[in-house]
Amino acid sequence: MLTPVRAFPEVIRLQQPMIAAGALPIDISVLQSAELFLDLYGEDIRGRTYTTFDPFRGEQMLRPDFTVPVAEHHMTTAAGAHRYTYAGSVFRRPEQDGWRQREFVQVGYEVFNVVDTVAADIEVFALFGEILAPFDLRRKTGDMSIVMAAVQGLSISDGRKSALMRHIWRPQRFRALMDRYAGRTPVPASQRQLMGDSTDWHLFPEFGVRRREDVHRRIARLREDFRGPQIPPDEFNSLEALLEIRTTMPQAIEQLTIIADDLPAIKPAVDRLTRRRDGLVARGVTVSSIEFEVCYGRTQMEYYDGFVFGFLSDDHPRWPPVSTGGRYDALTKRLGRGTECPAVGGVILSDLIGQLS
Numbered sequence: 001m002l003t004p005v006r007a008f009p010e011v012i013r014l015q016q017p018m019i020a021a022g023a024l025p026i027d028i029s030v031l032q033s034a035e036l037f038l039d040l041y042g043e044d045i046r047g048r049t050y051t052t053f054d055p056f057r058g059e060q061m062l063r064p065d066f067t068v069p070v071a072e073h074h075m076t077t078a079a080g081a082h083r084y085t086y087a088g089s090v091f092r093r094p095e096q097d098g099w100r101q102r103e104f105v106q107v108g109y110e111v112f113n114v115v116d117t118v119a120a121d122i123e124v125f126a127l128f129g130e131i132l133a134p135f136d137l138r139r140k141t142g143d144m145s146i147v148m149a150a151v152q153g154l155s156i157s158d159g160r161k162s163a164l165m166r167h168i169w170r171p172q173r174f175r176a177l178m179d180r181y182a183g184r185t186p187v188p189a190s191q192r193q194l195m196g197d198s199t200d201w202h203l204f205p206e207f208g209v210r211r212r213e214d215v216h217r218r219i220a221r222l223r224e225d226f227r228g229p230q231i232p233p234d235e236f237n238s239l240e241a242l243l244e245i246r247t248t249m250p251q252a253i254e255q256l257t258i259i260a261d262d263l264p265a266i267k268p269a270v271d272r273l274t275r276r277r278d279g280l281v282a283r284g285v286t287v288s289s290i291e292f293e294v295c296y297g298r299t300q301m302e303y304y305d306g307f308v309f310g311f312l313s314d315d316h317p318r319w320p321p322v323s324t325g326g327r328y329d330a331l332t333k334r335l336g337r338g339t340e341c342p343a344v345g346g347v348i349l350s351d352l353i354g355q356l357s
Contacts, residue, residue: 014107023085034059062091075336110345122279137311142296145306146269153265182231238262252292323348
């Protein structure tokens with residue numbers, strides 16, 4: 001593994017175009033508050049990070065990424081449009097593949113508060129494409145905002161939409177809910193019993209921290225959801241087709257335009273994708289070879305809620321993407337305590353670039 005010192009010349013070379021594009025170099029502490037990441041990802045993140053306890057600052061975590069602390073810095077200290085660049089080590093516990101590095105160097109570029117979000121998407125993707133052009137990497141993109149818009153446009157209850165949105169990052173659970181809400185799979189017997197009107201709930205003892213009235217309200221919401229309208233067959237088929245799109249960017253736009261006839265809620269997101277394609281063409285980018293998968297990054301890029309991208313090496317299929325990025329507007333709202341701003345960016349793993357050079 002390349003250490004930060006050995007990777008230093010490569011880091012300078014990668015950052016130069018970012019600085020030339022107007023990015024301000026920013027330094028982020030290696031030790032981060034564990035509370036910040038636990039609030040965002042829950043307890044599961046402990047299995048992917050290195051944590052320690054500081055007697056004065058509480059639980060600390062070796063920096064698992066840069067995007068979250070950079071976004072927090074911007075939301076708490078800055079205003080207006082800003083561009084940042086950074087470089088340094090991040091630390092991750094290996095999950096299944098023990099060969100993966102525990103420490104690697106990221107070089108990143110983040111853009112905040114640019115009102116024309118499509119223009120900012122184009123700027124970031126085109127910049128990374130120019131930086132990575134010498135390495136013959138495969139370009140892959142997606143757009144989670146299309147999936148989210150499709151769910152919000154379904155002819156079902158708000159409760160069912162909320163349940164699908166909660167599990168949008170968990171494909172198996174999301175699919176199970178889709179099938180149930182379309183009437184294609186039965187509700188489990190245990191839940192059918194819960195939905196019955198004849199249960200004498202007053203006979204059950206109270207225990208735990210939830211009050212009886214809280215439990216009754218929860219049951220009422222579940223019953224309302226249980227009896228809600230099913231996903232119409234044409235909407236179900238269109239959503240299923242949308243989730244399966246894996247083709248080039250121009251062909252994906254053609255397919256999505258057809259699907260939008262049955263799912264009109266996705267039209268604004270498809271229009272943004274079309275503008276993104278046209279803007280890339282205007283910058284001289286060859287879009288016919290850019291892969292597009294609607295749900296790309298769905299299981300690994302949890303805080304991205306719009307356009308996403310990756311640059312992959314076909315010569316090293318076991319490698320993670322050499323570069324990843326995308327739009328994360330919703331993350332800024334969580335970090336800004338209700339205040340939000342448009343945000344898009346990406347990172348390059350300079351360790352891998354060093355091995356490609």
